[in-house]
Amino acid sequence: xxxxxxxxxxxxxxxxxxxxxxxxxxxxxxxxxxxxxxxxxxxxxxxxxxxxxxxxxxxxxxxxxxxxxxxxxxxxxxxxxxxxxxxxxxxxxxxxxxxxxxxxxxxxxxxxxxxxxxxxxxxxxxxxxxxxxxxxxxxxxxxxxxxxxxxxxxxxxxxxxxxxxxxxxxxxxxxxxxxxxxxxxxxxxxxxxxxxxxxxxxxxxxxxxxxxxxxxxxxxxxxxxxxxxxxxxxxxxxxxxxxxxxxxxxxxxxxxxxxxxxxxxxxx
Amino acid sequence: xxxxxxxxxxxxxxxxxxxxxxxxxxxxxxxxxxxxxxxxxxxxxxxxxxxxxxxxxxxxxxxxxxxxxxxxxxxxxxxxxxxxxxxxxxxxxxxxxxxxxxxxxxxxxxxxxxxxxxxxxxxxxxxxxxxxxxxxxxxxxxxxxxxxxxxxxxxxxxxxxxxxxxxxxxxxxxxxxxxxxxxxxxxxxxxxxxxxxxxxxxxxxxxxxxxxxxxxxxxxxxxxxxxxxxxxxxxxxxxxxxxxxxxxxxxxxxxxxxxxxxxxxxxxxxxxxxxxxxxxxxxxxxxxxxxxxxxxxxxxxxxxxxxxxxxx
Numbered sequence: 001x002x003x004x005x006x007x008x009x010x011x012x013x014x015x016x017x018x019x020x021x022x023x024x025x026x027x028x029x030x031x032x033x034x035x036x037x038x039x040x041x042x043x044x045x046x047x048x049x050x051x052x053x054x055x056x057x058x059x060x061x062x063x064x065x066x067x068x069x070x071x072x073x074x075x076x077x078x079x080x081x082x083x084x085x086x087x088x089x090x091x092x093x094x095x096x097x098x099x100x101x102x103x104x105x106x107x108x109x110x111x112x113x114x115x116x117x118x119x120x121x122x123x124x125x126x127x128x129x130x131x132x133x134x135x136x137x138x139x140x141x142x143x144x145x146x147x148x149x150x151x152x153x154x155x156x157x158x159x160x161x162x163x164x165x166x167x168x169x170x171x172x173x174x175x176x177x178x179x180x181x182x183x184x185x186x187x188x189x190x191x192x193x194x195x196x197x198x199x200x201x202x203x204x205x206x207x208x209x210x211x212x213x214x215x216x217x218x219x220x221x222x223x224x225x226x227x228x229x230x231x232x233x234x235x236x237x238x239x240x241x242x243x244x245x246x247x248x249x250x251x252x253x254x255x256x257x258x259x260x261x262x263x264x265x266x267x268x
Numbered sequence: 269x270x271x272x273x274x275x276x277x278x279x280x281x282x283x284x285x286x287x288x289x290x291x292x293x294x295x296x297x298x299x300x301x302x303x304x305x306x307x308x309x310x311x312x313x314x315x316x317x318x319x320x321x322x323x324x325x326x327x328x329x330x331x332x333x334x335x336x337x338x339x340x341x342x343x344x345x346x347x348x349x350x351x352x353x354x355x356x357x358x359x360x361x362x363x364x365x366x367x368x369x370x371x372x373x374x375x376x377x378x379x380x381x382x383x384x385x386x387x388x389x390x391x392x393x394x395x396x397x398x399x400x401x402x403x404x405x406x407x408x409x410x411x412x413x414x415x416x417x418x419x420x421x422x423x424x425x426x427x428x429x430x431x432x433x434x435x436x437x438x439x440x441x442x443x444x445x446x447x448x449x450x451x452x453x454x455x456x457x458x459x460x461x462x463x464x465x466x467x468x469x470x471x472x473x474x475x476x477x478x479x480x481x482x483x484x485x486x487x488x489x490x491x492x493x494x495x496x497x498x499x500x501x502x503x504x505x506x507x508x509x510x511x512x513x514x515x516x517x518x519x520x521x522x523x524x525x526x527x528x529x530x531x532x533x534x535x536x537x538x539x540x541x542x543x544x545x546x547x548x549x550x551x552x553x554x555x556x557x558x559x560x561x562x563x564x565x566x567x568x569x570x571x572x573x574x575x576x577x578x579x580x
Contacts, residue, residue, distance in 0.1 A: 109286030113546075114508035114553045116515065121546045124534040125294055201411055205516055208413040209531060221413070228417055228520070235421050242414030250409035257405075 007258020013251025020067035028061035032218050041234040051236040054226060059236065062218035063244050069130065069219040070200045070248060077137040077199035078192050084138065085145025090176055092146065093153025100150070107147065110140050116205055123211040130219075133203050133212045141199070144191055152184040186263040190256055197252035204245050220245045272565075276558055287550050288340065292333055295543045345547065346540040348533075355544035359526055363548075365435060366525030369517065370510045372441050373449035374503065380453040382499070385460025386492065392465065400457065407454030412513055416447040416520035433522040448517040452506050459502045460495070467495040497564065504560025508553040 020027060030048070036056030044051045050059040092103040110118075119136035126132040153176070156162055165175050206212035207221025208228075215222060220241040227237030303320050304311070320326050324335060339345065345355040388397040423443060424432045431440050467473065468491050476486045515527035522528070530545035532538075 105282060105286070108283050109290065112283050112287050112550050112554045114512040114549065116512045117546055117549055120515065120530065120534065121291060121294055121542060124537075124542055197409070204411060205413055208411075209516065209519060211534070224413055224417070231417055231421060232425060238414070238417045238421070242411065242418070245411050245414060246406075246409050249411070250405065253405060253409050 004258070006254045007262070010251045010254025010256075010258060013247055014255055017067050017248050017251070018071060020064050021071040024065045024068055028058070028064045030058035030061045032057060032061040032065040033216055034058070041230060041237070043234070043236055050240045051234070053223070053237055054230060054234075059223075059240055062223060063220065063241060065218040066220045066223065066241065066244065067248075069213055069217065070203065070245075073130065073134055073137070073203040074196040074199045076134045077141055078195045080134070080138045081141030081195065082145050082188070082192060085142035086149060086181075088142060089146035089149030090153065093150040093157070094172055094176065103146070103150075107143050110143050113140065116202060119202060119206055120209070120211060123206060128206075128211045128214055130203075130213050130217075133206050136206075137199050137202055141195065144195070145188060148187050148191060149181075149184055152187075153180055156180050156183060190260045190263065193252055193256035193259055197249045197256070200252070201245070201249050273562060276561070280554060280558065283554060284551065287554075288337065288547060289333075291543055291546050291550075292336055293329075295539050296329055296332070345544040348541045349538045350533075350536055350541070355540050356548075358541065359529070359544055359548050362524060362526045362529045365523060366511070366514055366518070366527060368441070369444055369448060369514055369523055369525060370507070372445035373452065373510055373514075374507075376445050376449035377452035377456055378503070380449075381456030382460055382496075385457045385499075386464055386487075386495075388457070388461045389464035389468070390487065397461075401461070404454040404457045407450050407457075410450060412447050412451065413516050413520060415450055416443070416517060419443045419447060420520075433520075435524055444517050444521045444523050447520065448510060448513050451513065452503075452510060455506060456499060456502060460499050463498045464491065464495040467491050470494075501560055501564050504556060504563065507556040507560075511549050511553060 034057060036052060039048070039052045039056040040054050042048065042052045042056070048058050048060065050063065053059055053062065088103060092100045118140055119133065122136035122139065123129075123132050126135070156179075162175055162179055165179055170178075203212055203219070204221030204224070207219045208225045210222075210225060213219035213222050223241035224238060224245075227234070227241065230237050303316050303323070303325060307316060307319065317326075324332060327335075336346065343356055345359075347353065348355055348358055351358065384400050388400050391397055420432055420443065423430045430443055434440055468487075473486060473491055476490045477483075481490075511527075514523075514525060515530060517523065518525045518527035519531055526545055526549065530542060530549075533541035533545060
């Protein structure tokens with residue numbers, strides 16, 4: 001199995017997702033919110049290639065618009081988590097001593113929550129919405145990045161090139177930004193790629209439980225939730241949105257695997 | 269070993285306290301008034317006042333927090349707003365179902381992953397290896413809230429072999445266990461494969477082969493025992509993922525475990541119950557991780573010796 005080919009397939013799927021999100025109004029054959037009650041639960045046809053949902057809305061169009069939710073969740077979660085992780089990880093690695101100790105204990109606590117649990121608790125408290133999902137995912141999402149950066153700083157701090165930079169008067173921010181971070185980019189990029197897959201999957205899961213994106217906004221997880229009520233009579237409601245989720249997650253996983261091999265990153 | 273276990277248990281206390289504090293303040297940030305939710309908006313002001321006092325919701329939040337904390341050593345997690353039953357009792361009633369499901373999923377995963385992982389490693393780059401690694405990637409990317417309905421569609425609706433949902437005999441367990449276990453099976457297969465690949469390149473394997481042992485003996489007596497140690501660790505660390513995965517799986521199959529209990533509690537805005545579920549699941553997660561660490565030490569003498577010398 002050619003690893004390169006899988007990574008390329010991942011890249012193609014990722015680009016397709018971004019294109020669908022950006023050009024949704026142009027690509028969708030129908031308005032995703034347009035009701036057509038007589039056509040409810042109709043299977044695939046020429047005018048509705050993937051069929052119609054319980055209110056007769058076009059499933060293909062809703063999947064294309066749903067890409068927007070996935071891209072938004074993925075990009076927002078990864079970039080906010082990355083930024084926070086970068087700051088906290090640098091602080092822990094650079095300040096050392098009790099600052100590091102306190103930060104590591106907080107990380108321990110956050111890691112004591114299994115994945116989706118904290119997100120469920122937060123959306124339960126704040127009410128279901130896309131922004132709350134992003135907030136919940138970021139609350140634990142930064143931990144991975146912080147740990148990578150802290151580890152990298154600890155191992156690079158005593159290297160000669162860092163001491164050299166320090167000896168010619170470079171401050172901590174400069175050393176971090178110009179010297180250490182560029183050396184940390186590879187594992188961060190790989191982590192971020194898998195982070196996209198994780199965020200998209202988590203949003204879909206929460207929306208499936210009714211805790212994420214709220215109707216009438218089209219989201220793949222919410223579509224699956226709706227589909228589960230009609231599994232017996234209209235399985236296309238379940239088939240296609242799930243396929244979209246799996247393809248996109250698979251795409252990011254292929255891409256992440258490919259990048260990891262290419263940049264020679266050992267996963268911690 | 270005993271002092272080591274004791275020290276690890278003591279080290280858990282700040283983590284558990286942190287989890288409790290985070291969950292408590294999170295849940296108490298709720299904008300709505302739980303009393304109004306319980307009694308409805310038309311309730312008499314006096315009734316609301318009485319209930320509020322009864323639930324100690326009129327006290328300052330710091331005091332409520334202390335009351336909650338002081339209940340923990342007595343295993344008192346408060347009462348469910350809806351059923352008025354003690355939270356812990358409600359959770360314990362539902363826990364066996366979750367445990368059965370989680371263990372069944374683990375068994376499914378191990379039965380699939382270990383043979384396939386080993387075969388893939390022994391026949392690296394063969395067709396079988398390529399196909400199973402591709403399927404493993406599919407399994408990792410397959411959301412369980414899609415796999416579950418697909419399995420129901422095929423085995424319950426089309427073929428009519430297995431029940432759609434609920435808990436009963438063994439046939440009720442098959443679909444939920446496969447749904448929950450698939451992702452773990454995929455991760456474990458990859459892990460087993462890479463672990464075996466690493467071990468069979470070790471020098472002691474070369475030695476074993478050099479002294480003329482049969483390939484079977486080399487693999488089964490020398491390689492696999494060492495290769496399976498990291499697999500055990502992953503199995504333990506993935507237990508948390510299984511617990512959170514069971515929240516969705518239980519919802520799909522109407523399986524009466526804590527996951528479904530928690531989602532029902534969320535939908536009914538039964539905050540003490542949500543809080544209890546989050547706490548209970550995180551605590552079991554932390555404990556299983558600790559147990560995994562300790563087992564890992566027991567399985568690998570090198571780590572045990574490291575402990576005795578004081579550097580883990």
